[in-house]
Amino acid sequence: MTETVTITRDGEIAIVTIDNPPVNALGFGVREPLQKALETLTGDASVAGIVLACAGRTFVAGADITEFGKPKQRPELRDIIETLEAIRKPTVAAIHGAALGGGLELALGCHFRIADKGAKLGLPEVKLGLVPGAGGTVRLPRLVGPSKALKMIVSGAPVPADVALASALVDAISESSLLANAVAFARDKAASGVAAAPVRNRGGQIIGADLAAFDADAAELARKARGLEAPLACAQSVRNAITLPFDEALAAERELFTKLVSGDQSRAQRHLFFAEREATKVPGVGKEVAPREIRRVGVIGAGTMGGGIAMAFVNGGIPVTLLEMNREALDRGLATIEKNYAISVSRGSLSEDAKAGRMALFAPTTDYADLAECDLVIEAVFEDMAVKREVFSKLDAVAKPTAILATNTSYLDVNEIAASTSRPQDVLGLHFFSPANVMKLLEIVRGEKTAPDVLATALGVAKRIGKVPVVVGVCHGFVGNRMLSARSADAENLLLEGASPDEIDKVFTGFGWPMGPFQMYDLAGLDIGWRNRKARGQLAVIADRLCEQGRFGQKTGKGFYLYENGSRTPVPDPEVTQLIEDSARERGVSRRAVPAGEIIERTLYPMVNEGTKILEEGIAARASDIDIVWTNGYGFPVGKGGPMFWADFEGLPKIIERLEYWHGGNGKDVFRPSALLKRIAAEGSPLSTFVGNG
Numbered sequence: 154m155t156e157t158v159t160i161t162r163d164g165e166i167a168i169v170t171i172d173n174p175p176v177n178a179l180g181f182g183v184r185e186p187l188q189k190a191l192e193t194l195t196g197d198a199s200v201a202g203i204v205l206a207c208a209g210r211t212f213v214a215g216a217d218i219t220e221f222g223k224p225k226q227r228p229e230l231r232d233i234i235e236t237l238e239a240i241r242k243p244t245v246a247a248i249h250g251a252a253l254g255g256g257l258e259l260a261l262g263c264h265f266r267i268a269d270k271g272a273k274l275g276l277p278e279v280k281l282g283l284v285p286g287a288g289g290t291v292r293l294p295r296l297v298g299p300s301k302a303l304k305m306i307v308s309g310a311p312v313p314a315d316v317a318l319a320s321a322l323v324d325a326i327s328e329s330s331l332l333a334n335a336v337a338f339a340r341d342k343a344a345s346g347v348a349a350a351p352v353r354n355r356g357g358q359i360i361g362a363d364l365a366a367f368d369a370d371a372a373e374l375a376r377k378a379r380g381l382e383a384p385l386a387c388a389q390s391v392r393n394a395i396t397l398p399f400d401e402a403l404a405a406e407r408e409l410f411t412k413l414v415s416g417d418q419s420r421a422q423r424h425l426f427f428a429e430r431e432a433t434k435v436p437g438v439g440k441e442v443a444p445r446e447i448r449r450v451g452v453i454g455a456g457t458m459g460g461g462i463a464m465a466f467v468n469g470g471i472p473v474t475l476l477e478m479n480r481e482a483l484d485r486g487l488a489t490i491e492k493n494y495a496i497s498v499s500r501g502s503l504s505e506d507a508k509a510g511r512m513a514l515f516a517p518t519t520d521y522a523d524l525a526e527c528d529l530v531i532e533a534v535f536e537d538m539a540v541k542r543e544v545f546s547k548l549d550a551v552a553k554p555t556a557i558l559a560t561n562t563s564y565l566d567v568n569e570i571a572a573s574t575s576r577p578q579d580v581l582g583l584h585f586f587s588p589a590n591v592m593k594l595l596e597i598v599r600g601e602k603t604a605p606d607v608l609a610t611a612l613g614v615a616k617r618i619g620k621v622p623v624v625v626g627v628c629h630g631f632v633g634n635r636m637l638s639a640r641s642a643d644a645e646n647l648l649l650e651g652a653s654p655d656e657i658d659k660v661f662t663g664f665g666w667p668m669g670p671f672q673m674y675d676l677a678g679l680d681i682g683w684r685n686r687k688a689r690g691q692l693a694v695i696a697d698r699l700c701e702q703g704r705f706g707q708k709t710g711k712g713f714y715l716y717e718n719g720s721r722t723p724v725p726d727p728e729v730t731q732l733i734e735d736s737a738r739e740r741g742v743s744r745r746a747v748p749a750g751e752i753i754e755r756t757l758y759p760m761v762n763e764g765t766k767i768l769e770e771g772i773a774a775r776a777s778d779i780d781i782v783w784t785n786g787y788g789f790p791v792g793k794g795g796p797m798f799w800a801d802f803e804g805l806p807k808i809i810e811r812l813e814y815w816h817g818g819n820g821k822d823v824f825r826p827s828a829l830l831k832r833i834a835a836e837g838s839p840l841s842t843f844v845g846n847g
């Protein structure tokens with residue numbers, strides 16, 4: 154077995170190298186030999202300085218998340234950092250790839266940090282429902298200042314090397330030969346004879362910090378926490394760095410970490426961390442399946458979805474040929490894209506040069522022949538099967554033989570679309586979520602004939618453009634929208650029986666959703682659902698009446714709510730209340746106060762149940778894939794881990810009992826508990842770890 158920690162020498166400088174693929178996580182198997190190595194070097198008089206480096210593709214990516222929840226094994230990371238800080242000789246961290254979480258905390262235990270120019274540094278623990286647990290909230294503010302530390306730690310977002318240099322998080326950037334530069338840096342510091350001060354003794358950025366400004370920043374960040382505990386704990390821990398002596402702040406951080414790591418929210422968010430990676434492991438699409446090269450993407454349709462999809466690829470550095478029916482529609486689409494980038498520039502999240510660079514990656518056209526050079530073409534045209542089939546038969550005629558042809562359909566049968574080409578093996582669905590340049594989720598819809606290398610290519614390009622992919626099978630609405638239909642199947646009855654749109658939406662936002670179903674309908678536009686229902690001969694009493702009055706939601710200033718003077722803030726509308734009451738009276742429905750628990754039972758339980766039917770049918774391979782769909786595409790609160798993980802907490806027997814109760818009352822199939830749900834509950838197994846044959 155290869156050594157996870159080795160010591161080599163470059164003269165009087167010792168190099169400690171961690172080698173623990175794939176990301177040098179600081180498991181016990183690394184910590185123990187690392188502690189021994191540092192203790193050995195501390196006492197070695199021939200060593201004048203120490204460089205801490207990593208083999209492989211990255212510096213330490215953090216503590217080993219798989220160890221959480223298991224018995225602690227010493228030395229813990231904080232013991233190692235204390236050992237590092239006690240070393241009088243200059244210690245230098247040589248950072249390449251990413252120094253994240255415990256990896257950055259380890260580097261903060263060194264006197265100096267040298268970063269490769271492409272490196273990134275961050276404390277993403279908040280995304281796992283945690284605070285940094287090895288001194289990050291106490292040391293980082295001492296280097297970069299409380300305000301920058303607060304933003305880095307509460308967002309969990311890494312910073313690139315140049316930003317790290319500008320904020321004194323790193324002491325130098327290495328354009329090349331990182332290790333040699335780090336050794337030279339250590340040598341210079343050793344030769345200078347000046348004792349290097351550990352980060353814990355650097356209080357300059359802390360003393361006199363503006364606590365009022367800090368508290369104002371923290372309050373603003375807290376408003377976005379939406380029931381998550383970790384962001385608040387992170388802010389408190391950074392505040393402690395300002396107000397408490399170092400060791401007290403360290404102890405307080407430890408206390409917060411210990412509380413959070415055993416809490417439900419962190420367990421939910423750690424479940425999602427691994428679930429996201431599991432979702433990319435697709436049966437029949439192993440590492441041996443070579444993806445096709447994607448050098449240029451074609452997007453058909455420059456409307457809301459097409460424009461957003463085109464931006465998603467351009468943002469990933471991939472040139473896009475953007476096709477529309479006519480020049481006027483094309484110019485309108487390009488103008489919207491330009492405006493979106495201009496907003497990013499005005500917000501400071503994009504430079505003018507970067508905006509120009511991205512706009513230069515668009516090749517607009519109204520000629521299908523120009524798609525001939527594209528390696529992947531995605532259509533985002535009108536959601537109508539006849540239109541899609543026509544587009545694909547035209548595509549089939551012009552696209553190159555190795556091209557992948559994708560549909561962005563939200564509901565329609567990908568196999569039927571594929572059948573309109575001579576190459577169904579090259580066809581799949583790439584279902585983006587609006588706004589496509591922002592929303593993370595990408596449902597990769599696998600057709601019956603879709604070739605493995607086409608799926609491998611889609612998974613690779615998804616990662617390249619920063620999307621979170623989940624491979625799903627073909628059914629109406631795939632995974633997300635099919636479950637969304639189940640979630641709203643009984644919503645109108647709840648309105649008729651006495652729950653107002655506002656009451657229902659408040660139950661959802663109280664649960665942790667960014668908005669409730671009725672606010673969501675008003676945002677998306679009621680006319681979309683109205684058109685779908687008419688196409689399928691379905692009725693929705695209240696929504697249909699609202700649409701007949703032209704109340705399509707935010708875009709018409711009124712829907713389930715009122716939106717006064719172009720505001721996006723929903724205001725309950727007495728006219729809607731009256732319409733609901735009239736509809737109830739016409740149907741002889743007696744109205745009553747509907748408890749919050751009933752609203753959850755009649756919306757989220759059918760949604761969970763539909764998820765188990767999706768698993769039974771093999772439309773999703775794993776229950777955790779469904780959790781990834783819902784937390785990345787629909788705002789299911791990450792602190793609850795997704796519908797499947799949450800169902801385990803809610804209790805499967807209770808869910809079944811309530812589903813059967815409501816099924817007895819209204820006979821709706823969405824309330825009929827699936828055989829799989831009943832089997833898993835009877836076995837006493839967790840739903841969230843179920844793996845099917847999808």
Ligand code: T1G
Binds near residue numbers: 214284287430431
């Ligand atoms: N622990 C255990 N396994 C990890 C891991 C970690 N920290 N990071 C990644 N893996 C596994 C991952 O599950 C996958 O496994 C493989 O490595 C490749 O990962 C005390 C408490 C570094 C940017 O949150 O962000 O430190 O699927 O597919 O796309 O304060 O991994 O192959 O079996 O993601 O190239 C804080 C988490 C931990 C960083 C690389 N650190 N990792 O991305 O590869 S908590 C993090 C990442 C902590 C301290 C606290 C990414 C990456 P498998 P990958 P990638």
